[in-house]
Amino acid sequence: MKINNNRIYLIGYMGSGKTTIGKKLAKKLGSQFVDVDCFIESRQRKTINEIFSEKGEDAFRLMEHNALEEISLFENVIISTGGGAPCFYNNIELMNKSGFTIYLKTSPEELTKRLNINKNKRPLLRDKTPEEMQAFITENLEKRNYYYSQAQLIFDTRQMSANNIVDALILHLP
Numbered sequence: 490m491k492i493n494n495n496r497i498y499l500i501g502y503m504g505s506g507k508t509t510i511g512k513k514l515a516k517k518l519g520s521q522f523v524d525v526d527c528f529i530e531s532r533q534r535k536t537i538n539e540i541f542s543e544k545g546e547d548a549f550r551l552m553e554h555n556a557l558e559e560i561s562l563f564e565n566v567i568i569s570t571g572g573g574a575p576c577f578y579n580n581i582e583l584m585n586k587s588g589f590t591i592y593l594k595t596s597p598e599e600l601t602k603r604l605n606i607n608k609n610k611r612p613l614l615r616d617k618t619p620e621e622m623q624a625f626i627t628e629n630l631e632k633r634n635y636y637y638s639q640a641q642l643i644f645d646t647r648q649m650s651a652n653n654i655v656d657a658l659i660l661h662l663p
Contacts, residue, residue, distance in 0.1 A: 495520065495565040496588030497662075500581075500640055502630060503572040503611065504603040505593040506651060511569040513655045524569045529556050537571075554578035561587035575636040585641060591658065592640035596647060597627040 497514070499507040508524055515522035526537050529552050533540055540549050553571060557580055560568055568588070575581040575590075584590045595603075601623040608614040614622055630637075637643075642661055646654055 496561070496563065496568065497566070498568045498570055498584040498588050498590045499593060500570050500575050500584070500590055500637060501572065501593035501595060502600055502626065502633070502637075504600045505572075505595040506646060506654065507569040507593060509651050510593060510654055510658070511567045513651055514658060515567040517655055517659065518567070519565075521563065521566045522569070523560055523563065523566055525553060525556055525560065525574060526569075526571050528560065529553060532556070550577040554580055554583075557583055573633070575639070576633055581636050581639045585639065589642070589663065590640040591642045591644055592637045593654075594637070594643055594645045597623050597630060599647070600626050600630075 497520075499511050499514075501507055511524070512522050514520070529540070529549075530536055533552065535543070537549070540552065550573070553574055554577060557570070557574065560566070561583055568584075570580075570584070575584065581590070601619055604611065604614055604626070605619055605622060608617070608622065614625070617625060642658075644654070644658060644661065649657070
């Protein structure tokens with residue numbers, strides 16, 4: 490792999506498989522795996538939900554940016570970002586300059602199926618019906634598409650298992 494300091498960022502909407510794919514990809518490539526949300530939770534000693542409710546989204550997004558700046562110095566690492574990470578503080582530029590970005594593109598229908606299973610863990614989705622959730626996801630994807638589409642590789646995950654996605658991604662790495 491001839492990627493900038495062997496750094497791969499996985500971006501995409503919540504439920505797109507960033508963490509699952511990231512862990513499997515890291516194992517196959519012999520890389521370290523870092524989940525940005527877990528990194529922040531470890532540093533802050535609070536959950537993302539606690540940070541959001543105590544400090545608000547703006548404070549969280551700044552923490553997320555600072556975490557990405559720090560992680561962008563790690564080597565031989567697969568990084569799973571939060572769904573909104575590319576959309577703030579020029580984070581997509583930071584990721585593109587310091588490594589290789591992969592957008593795990595997933596349809597709103599598939600995201601709704603996946604996220605409906607454990608929607609109680611996600612405050613923005615908790616009280617939504619599947620129809621409301623799909624409308625919410627579709628609207629958010631449209632807003633975020635500008636940032637997600639700046640990834641160096643856009644990979645459609647439709648109709649593929651996590652293992653098949655990992656194998657296919659490896660073939661697409663520079």
